[in-house]
Amino acid sequence: MRHGTFALLLLLSPVASVLADNRTTEAEEAAINDPTAECVPYSYARVSDALTSFPAIGKNVTALLPNDAAGHAKFQSISPGIPNIAPRGTLGGDFLAALEAYNLTDTACWWILARCINPVVPGLSVDLWRVPESRTVGYAFEDGPSCSHNRLYNFLAEQGQTATMFFVGSNVMKFPLEAQRAVVDGHEICAHTWSNPAMTAATNEGAFAELWYTIQAIKLVTGVTPTCWRPPLGDVDDRIRYISSQLGLTTIMWYDESLNMVVNDAVQGYFDSNVGPILRTQPLNNVTMQTAIYDYRKLTAAFDHIVPIGVALNKTQPYAETNYTLPNFAACACPASFLHYSQYPLSSSPR
Numbered sequence: 001m002r003h004g005t006f007a008l009l010l011l012l013s014p015v016a017s018v019l020a021d022n023r024t025t026e027a028e029e030a031a032i033n034d035p036t037a038e039c040v041p042y043s044y045a046r047v048s049d050a051l052t053s054f055p056a057i058g059k060n061v062t063a064l065l066p067n068d069a070a071g072h073a074k075f076q077s078i079s080p081g082i083p084n085i086a087p088r089g090t091l092g093g094d095f096l097a098a099l100e101a102y103n104l105t106d107t108a109c110w111w112i113l114a115r116c117i118n119p120v121v122p123g124l125s126v127d128l129w130r131v132p133e134s135r136t137v138g139y140a141f142e143d144g145p146s147c148s149h150n151r152l153y154n155f156l157a158e159q160g161q162t163a164t165m166f167f168v169g170s171n172v173m174k175f176p177l178e179a180q181r182a183v184v185d186g187h188e189i190c191a192h193t194w195s196n197p198a199m200t201a202a203t204n205e206g207a208f209a210e211l212w213y214t215i216q217a218i219k220l221v222t223g224v225t226p227t228c229w230r231p232p233l234g235d236v237d238d239r240i241r242y243i244s245s246q247l248g249l250t251t252i253m254w255y256d257e258s259l260n261m262v263v264n265d266a267v268q269g270y271f272d273s274n275v276g277p278i279l280r281t282q283p284l285n286n287v288t289m290q291t292a293i294y295d296y297r298k299l300t301a302a303f304d305h306i307v308p309i310g311v312a313l314n315k316t317q318p319y320a321e322t323n324y325t326l327p328n329f330a331a332c333a334c335p336a337s338f339l340h341y342s343q344y345p346l347s348s349s350p351r
């Protein structure tokens with residue numbers, strides 16, 4: 001009996017490893033619990049068949065692809081309206097010279113210098129950085145999908161918790177089945193950019209292309225077209241707001257980068273009257289995912305509700321496609337509670 005089972009396992013294991021390395025479904029990917037196995041690269045036909053329609057994965061996009069007729073047509077149609085604000089700094093986020101040279105009247109509503117969220121250019125919406133519900137967190141993660149995010153996603157699923165995921169287009173192409181898990185698990189997907197550059201350093205076409213290909217990648221892989229985005233580093237001005245708004249994206253910032261400050265403000269009563277903080281968490285990697293679990297303990301203690309940003313806004317149709325829905329705030333209810341608390345001892349935090 002034992003020998004028989006052993007022989008069967010030996011026979012099966014080569015097959016199993018091919019499946020693990022080149023998994024083909026979201027369910028197969030979601031079932032992998034070992035982060036090292038999870039991060040073994042795999043190929044996925046929908047992505048590999050479309051690579052010529054996308055820029056290089058992980059590289060800054062400085063222009064639309066020459067053969068991208070739809071991209072060029074859209075960019076040309078919006079170009080006349082793009083505010084005449086010069087790019088500044090470097091794509092890597094070096095703003096030192098730009099900050100020195102910047103006109104302190106801040107006619108561009110540049111967040112990096114002035115923390116400006118109220119656009120000067122007419123017709124642009126104010127950036128979102130809070131949600132209009134008392135003692136409610138707009139729960140969000142940046143920079144995914146990550147190849148080892150099952151640990152965090154399993155935790156969130158166990159808690160019955162969903163969040164807003166600001167996805168990097170390159171990562172969606174690298175980890176398509178992980179991206180699909182976000183939709184399957186009921187998270188809200190928004191865009192970040194293709195390669196995480198400082199967007200106000202990009203040319204008009206470069207900024208457009210960073211968002212355009214991120215939207216296309218999310219659509220290709222998950223079937224949904226995002227309607228919200230967050231600028232990497234918060235680097236946005238009216239030129240970038242205009243370009244993103246023309247792509248149907250609402251700009252979402254955050255309340256405070258420090259979770260301790262957010263929790264402290266909750267204790268002080270800052271969120272008692274129709275306002276709650278939108279979070280900015282660390283970029284997701286296998287260490288910060290542990291931090292996220294630790295932070296969840298603090299958030300559940302300090303707030304009444306923890307919801308995706310779209311849920312706090314009653315944005316029941318989060319995507320351009322109308323057949324995907326989020327609950328509205330009332331339907332979600334979402335009490336902030338930490339289930340199976342004792343399974344997550346404080347000592348498991350890296351801090």
Ligand SMILES: *C1O[C@H](CO)[C@@H](O)[C@H](O)[C@H]1NC(C)=O
Nearest residue numbers: 017018021022041042043044
């Ligand atoms: C799976 O795909 C990846 C990426 O294309 C490739 O490097 C790897 O060799 C493949 N593994 C197997 C077992 O086919």
Ligand SMILES: *[C@@H]1O[C@H](CO)[C@@H](O)[C@H](O)[C@H]1NC(C)=O
Nearest residue numbers: 034035036039148285286287
């Ligand atoms: C976490 O990531 C680092 C760097 O990518 C890697 O060296 C380490 O082995 C990873 N740990 C786990 C548990 O996957």
Ligand SMILES: *[C@@H]1O[C@H](CO)[C@@H](O)[C@H](O)[C@H]1NC(C)=O
Nearest residue numbers: 060090091092195196197198
């Ligand atoms: C591309 O963007 C990254 C940030 O993702 C930045 O570090 C890098 O310097 C940029 N490359 C160039 C050539 O500007």
Ligand SMILES: *[C@@H]1O[C@H](CO)[C@@H](O)[C@H](O)[C@H]1NC(C)=O
Nearest residue numbers: 101102103104105106107108
């Ligand atoms: C700074 O902005 C003000 C107000 O728009 C404008 O009058 C002034 O010319 C600007 N100065 C420079 C150096 O751009």
Ligand SMILES: *[C@@H]1O[C@H](CO)[C@@H](O)[C@H](O)[C@H]1NC(C)=O
Nearest residue numbers: 132312313314328329330331
């Ligand atoms: C969302 O719906 C709730 C419950 O109906 C309501 O109280 C709240 O004002 C709505 N929020 C927004 C932003 O419309």
Ligand SMILES: *[C@@H]1O[C@H](CO)[C@@H](O)[C@H](O)[C@H]1NC(C)=O
Nearest residue numbers: 222223224321322323324325
């Ligand atoms: C939504 O509609 C699209 C296009 O008809 C379809 O491919 C997709 O599976 C649908 N998704 C859901 C969740 O119904």
Ligand SMILES: [Zn+2]
Nearest residue numbers: 142143232233
């Ligand atoms: Zn980011």
